[in-house]
Amino acid sequence: MLLSMPSTPADPALQARMLGTLLANLEGMVYRCRLDEHWTMEFVSEGCLALTGYREEDILFNSRISYDQITHPDDRRHVRTTILEAVARNCRFDIEYRIVRADGSIRWVWERGTNITRDVLEGFIQDITERKQADEALREAERRYRSIFENAIEGIYQSTPNDGYLAVNPALARMYGYASPQEMIAVLRDIDHQLYVDPHRRAEFVRLMEQDNVVTNFESRIYRRNGEIIWISENARAVHDSSGKLLFFEGTVEAITERKLHEAEIRFQATHDALTGLPNRTLLYDRMQQAMLHSQRYGNLTAIAFLDLDQFKFINDSLGHQVGDELLKITAQRLKSCLRESDTVARQGGDEFVLLLTSQPNEESITQTMQRVLHEVAQPWTANDLEFRITCSVGITLYPNDGRDAETLLKHADSAMYKAKELGRNMFQYYSAEMNSTVTDRLELLNRLRQAIPNDELVLHYQPKLNLASGEIIGVEALIRWNSPHSGLVSPGAFIPLAEETGLIIPIGEWVLQTACRRNRAWQDAGYPPVVISVNLSPRQLARGDIVQQVERVLAETGLDAQWLELEITESVMATDVEKSFAMLTELRAMGVRISLDDFGTGYSSLSYLKRFPVDTLKIDQSFVRDIAIDGNSAAIVRAIVSLGHNLNLNVLAEGIETAEQSALLRQNGCNEGQGYLISRPVPEQDFLKLLNR
Ligand SMILES: Nc1nc2c(ncn2[C@@H]2O[C@@H]3COP(=O)(O)O[C@H]4[C@@H](O)[C@H](n5cnc6c(=O)[nH]c(N)nc65)O[C@@H]4COP(=O)(O)O[C@H]3[C@H]2O)c(=O)[nH]1
Structure with missing residues (x-):
């Protein structure tokens, strides 16, 4: 029993003192109470004040307040039930509940006790508020961590x-x-x-x-x-x-x-071209390194083909960037379809592509692939309901023969590509050491070309046009040459494409028009038989929109009558803003200037326009003339063009006549005007005037 005394020491006074000390120092309250409705206290230890805030005398015998009142109202029933059940079973009770202290504060207490008799309880009550709070904090923390874990x-x-x-x-x-x-x-x-x-x-x-x-x-x-x-x-x-x-x-x-x-996407973007999805220059260099190592080890060839679309810039400028982009995508697909999986097609920028052919046994296999490439690229494609064809020029270098590193190989392939352009486009050229000596540095070329007009380096050569039946000179084509102090006499194929790309063709074109008209007027003034002089017009000159005013001004300045001027335009002009081109050409013809359609039969699908096109002469492209004697198809095409032209009341002139046989065949097929090396190469003015005088 709680208050029963230890057996030693035997001195009751000592025992009482010890008990007093114990009770006084106990944290909590020892009590004895009646089992009645008030829990009437008969004894409480000194801890009562600290626990409840009431003095002993306030509580004993309910003098001021009963312990039942001190018990928190919400817990009273629970306390009573628990104690009564324990009493009924004659066992100890152990219970936690709240009390309301004298100052109104609520504290948690733990009570442990037992019944001494049927009516009296003895026990001990201790304040456990702090432990309860700690428990609660722990539970709260656990709840929080669980919530984090769960959510x-x-x-x-x-x-x-x-x-x-x-x-x-x-x-x-x-x-x-x-x-x-x-x-x-x-x-x-x-x-x-x-x-x-x-x-x-x-x-x-x-x-x-x-x-x-x-x-x-x-x-x-x-x-x-x-x-x-x-x-x-x-x-x-x-x-x-x-x-x-x-x-x-x-x-x-x-x-x-x-x-x-996303990372993979970014890596892809860093190594691929956004428009075509082809590897870009970075990845190309990487693959080239690998391919060269492979060739080194296995003793085979790596081929690098630098490919540039012919006339792409023109299509892009005239038909819009969307069509240009579409063309680049189509070309990318076509190039891929010609190569093996292990090869690489990369986009170098603009309309330039690089093909990397690995593990090639010999040049022949590379040549075959390149023939396939030219053929595939030249297949027709459609944009804005029109059918187009575009060709490409390709320069090829071989590792290890033409260079030992990627930079050199690409540079040489680029030179070879320019050679292919110079030689007439739509072809491929293998690099050869002599190409290094030709003008290949485009930037340098451009800088020098800019100086060509102010330095008076441009000259015109003249190629007569004949009536094939009578042999009479009926006209002359003015063809530009660049008398470069650096490279000698440069042919237009080597600088006109660059001039077209950079816009330099505008001042150059105007110089040609001026010079041709001035010279023609001078010949007439000198008493030579009058001839029509033809001047090549670049698509860009036409696209600028002021050609009518320019021609008007030049004719006025030089005093040449309009009937003695012919403008040669290529079929590609038709692919630009057709209505605008029609309007300008119509105006020029109304002034009396003649229009001739150059390179006819090679490029754009122009037949549908031809009927409406304001043109006087069709020039049959020299590729058909070249093959007319050996290839039945070319002969048929020439015949078709001649009869088409005549049906439309147009003159038909064949260019590039080199042999008497070609000339005869052309005559037989109804073509009575011609131009070519057989008659005369383009020659300096004095030589031409001798021909004119004959
Ligand atoms: N194999 C062969 N070739 C022959 C024969 N007869 C003439 N040719 C060449 O064929 C080209 C004909 O000129 P094009 O088709 O207008 O082609 C011209 C023209 O597109 C362009 N071009 C020349 N001068 C000018 C110019 O003043 N302005 C513009 N925009 N382009 C020009 O450069 C191109 C090339 O001019 P060229 O090198 O002078 O080359 C000339 C001429 O030398 C022949 O029997 N056989």
Whole structure:
């Protein structure tokens, strides 16, 4: 019993004193009370004041307040029931409840007691408010941590090195495709094989844990429950007990598939061309290095083909960038279709592509591929309901023959490509050492070309046009030459394309028009028989829109009558703003200027326009003339053009006549005007005037 005395010491006074000391120093209150409706106190120890805020005399025999009143109203019933039940069973009771202290504050107490008789209880009551608060704080903290665990967006887990997961949160279960954490823990027993796509990843994870006790940003590919593969990143640490034994790993998981895709996308963008999806220059260099190493080891050839679309700039400027972009995409596809998977088609920028052919046994195989490339690129394509054809010029270098590094090989391929352009486009050229001596540095060329007009370096050569039947000179074509102090007499193929690309053709074109008209007027003034002089007009001169005014001004300045001027335009002009071109050409014809359609039959699908086109003469392209004697198709085309021209009341002139046989065949096929080396090459003015005088 609580108040029963120890058997020693025997002195009752000593015992009473000890008891008094004990009771006075006890934190809490010892009591004796009646088992009545007030819990009437018969004895309370000194701790009463500290516990309840009431003095002993306030409580004893309910003199001021009863203990039942001190008990928190909400807990009174619970307290009474518990005590009565214990009494009924004659056993000790142990109960926690709240009291209301004298100052109104509420405190938690713990009471432990027993009944001495049927009516009297004895026991001890202690303030446990602080412990209760600590418990509550602990529970709150636990609740908080659980809430974080349950509601985190990141996956959280505890796992053992060998036995799967101890705990996972719902986010991780969701991320891995399981209905609940429980299901995931139950199903995923063999993490190495069931989870990681590469089973060695888990071994690596465990190894890092053993080594560092922590892993950060550990990225792996894992299987979701449905077999789908995703990327995750883990941060984890090892948890040990006090003896240092490993208990488990605990970590967080982030799904990073999107980030990985994004990174891959960025990597792709850094190495590929956005428009065509082809490898860009960076990746090309990389592949070239590999290909060269491979050739070195196996003793075969690597070919680098530099490819430039002929007249692309013109299409881009005249039909718009959208059509230009479309053409580049089509070309990219076509080029890829000609090559093996192991080869590379890269876009170098603009309309330039580079083909890298690896492990080539000999030149013949490269030539075959290049023939396929020319053929494929030249296939017709459609834009704005019109059918087009575009050709390309290609320069080829071989490793190891033509260069030992990527830079040199590309530079030489570029030179060879310009040679192909110079030789008439739509062809490929293998690089040869002499090409180095030709003008290949375009920038340097451009700078020098800019100076050509002010330095008076441009000259015109003249090529007569004949009536094939009578042999009479009926006209002359003015053809530009550049008398460069640096490179000698440069033919137009070597600088006109560059002038067209850079816009320099505008001042050059105006110079040609001025000079041709002035010279023609001077010949007439000198008494030579009058001839029509033809001047080539670049599509860009026409696209500028002021050609009518320019021609008017030049004719006025030089005093040449309009009937003695002919403007040669190429079919490609028709692909530009057709209505505008029609209007300008119509105006020029109304002034009396003649219009001739150059290179007829080679390029754009112009037949549909031809009927409406304000033109006087069709010039049959020299490629047909060249083959007329050997190729039935060319002869048929020439016949068709001649009869088409005549039906439309047009003059038809054949250019590039080199042999008497060609001339005869042309005459037989109804073509009675011609021009070509057979009659005369383009010659300086004085030589031409001698011909005119004959
Ligand atoms: N194989 C062969 N070739 C022959 C024969 N007869 C003439 N040719 C060449 O064929 C070209 C005909 O000129 P094009 O088709 O207008 O082609 C011209 C023209 O498109 C352009 N061009 C020349 N001068 C000018 C100019 O003043 N302005 C513009 N915009 N372009 C020009 O440069 C191109 C090339 O001019 P050229 O080198 O002078 O080359 C000339 C001429 O020398 C022949 O029997 N056989």
